[in-house]
Amino acid sequence: MTRVMVVGSGAREHAITRALCNSGAAVSCFASNLNPGIMALADDLELGDLNSPDEVIGYAIRQGAELAVIGPEAPLAAGVADALRVASIPTVGPGRELAQIETSKAFARDLLTRNGIPGCPRYRTFDALEGVADWLAELGDGYVVKYDGLAGGKGVKVADDHLHSHSEALGYCRELVTKDGRFVVEEKLVGEEFSLMSLCDGETLRHMPVVQDHKRALEGDRGPNTGGMGSYSDATHTLSFLEDEDINAACAINEATAAALREECGEPYRGFLYGGFIATANGPRLIEYNARLGDPEALNVLEILQSDFVAICHGMATGTLADCEVEFRPAATVCKYVVPEGYGVKPRRDCTLIINEEQLAASGASLFYAAVNQSPGGTLETTSSRAAAVVGSGAMLAAAEAQCEAGLAAVSGRGLHVRHDIATPQLLERRVAHMRGLRSGREAPAVMAA
Ligand code: AMP
């Protein structure tokens, strides 16, 4: 039995832990919260500083870990994967330099541009206000301002949605300069977003089914951006608003990016490479890269993974992914997050979360705990972040959505919010109509992609 250390303790890591245990692993979890779902599955869970290479290695050695899987991005940015490899522990997760593909938006854009990889919007990088007004004037009404570093999905402000004039945009840029921050100002892309996550061992890539996340906090895609409110994937492993060429082009971009990273950083990228794409009238464009599995997207794809996840992780960590079988069931999945009211702006702090286990089991849905703590008395304490995710699956999206809702009915409490519109027929049809309109030119994109 392989002893695997999981670093991180959100819903994504709960799903990773379940997939590893289903493949026969024994799991030890180095955690930032007392996740009851992971505690029920893992042999051990210890709280510590996930971003301290010394603490993580100390735990890995004490637990006799033979393989490590790093969930979130912050430990990657802190060099935890590099340190684990130095300690001879095969690790799923890129080293610090490679992880810049996520930790610096300018690095990601420049890497693609230098290597002639398609998919970037027009962009420029700044660390002062000089030249920003001219660049905004060139971009016109369609612009996006992005803090260069990690900001938990909250450093991006988009024209119309969050910024309503060039002077507002300049105000945000000034804020970023004062924060001592580099930032990117780029063309706003118009289309439908999708996530393509690829398993990568530095040489071989295996692509997972595409997923659509919902970043906006409120129904109808309104409200602030969040870490992700829910997501779905289809039994076909494509999405109804995409054409096959969109997926093929996105796969080619991930492949070229992994090769460019290896070439430029001089080491193989061993981990998950998550491309956040937007399908436009002119093909897919890259919004951002992440150096890890998406949360919630991981919950969709791991739900339907048929192959041995321990073997896949071992393959990624040791450069032998080409020898692994990677198959996904042809089932649709729908995930909806339960979050504190106000999540994304000013989350409530006094929420309660109660799970009716019998009702949940009867629904057939899976529940993954996120940023909650199990108190000694057994009650669940929420934090200011996402609390739990419910995943339904089925032969068709409608069945998966119904199962997800039946699972959510088993969750009660105070001060909680769910985007029930995710994967409903109305929202799915809106996505398809939006894309159809863009493709036919009836609804001209505000800004033509390069
Ligand atoms: P990011 O943190 O880069 O994923 O950005 C957060 C969200 O901002 C994305 O999911 C998009 O909805 C939006 N966004 C980022 N860049 C662009 C862009 N160039 N055009 C349109 N929307 C964008």
Ligand code: GLY
């Ligand atoms: N689903 C968005 C993220 O994982 O960053």
